[in-house]
Amino acid sequence: MTRRHVLRVWDALTDPDATWQPVLFAYVATVVMGVVTYAFPPTTIEGAIGSTLATIWAACMIGGGLIGLGTMFTPYMWLEKIALSIAAVGGLLVYAFVVGSLHASAPPGASRLTQLSVIFIALSAYWFRWVAIRKHTYAPRGHRRKAPSGH
Numbered sequence: 001m002t003r004r005h006v007l008r009v010w011d012a013l014t015d016p017d018a019t020w021q022p023v024l025f026a027y028v029a030t031v032v033m034g035v036v037t038y039a040f041p042p043t044t045i046e047g048a049i050g051s052t053l054a055t056i057w058a059a060c061m062i063g064g065g066l067i068g069l070g071t072m073f074t075p076y077m078w079l080e081k082i083a084l085s086i087a088a089v090g091g092l093l094v095y096a097f098v099v100g101s102l103h104a105s106a107p108p109g110a111s112r113l114t115q116l117s118v119i120f121i122a123l124s125a126y127w128f129r130w131v132a133i134r135k136h137t138y139a140p141r142g143h144r145r146k147a148p149s150g151h
Contacts, residue, residue: 023129026125027083027087031066041058045102056090061092077136084130092122096123
């Protein structure tokens, strides 16, 4: 594999038009996760951070996901950057920190590394999207996302 091939793959991964469908799924999953977390907070997480912070954590996931969903068919990438920050930092990084703390204080033989790995896989979707849109305030001309047509 030559440098040219690697750069072509990187360009494909960081093209806003090529990455919006997986990120749309990630926003939907974030909203669902936030709603479920709000309705049924995980007892170990709620015990570690308290019910108020668990509610704020769920609100960050719901808010970031909804704002992100709202920006998917608009050219306002500056607003999507805010959504990414809320969902990734307020939702997933807080979750990773709490799970990491629970792992560190767990008895020998207990592990939360699988859970941490899944969190970082989810964060990678947001990271790739951030890389794809970081240079843009608005969608570049010719790169407007269009809602799927009915035909």
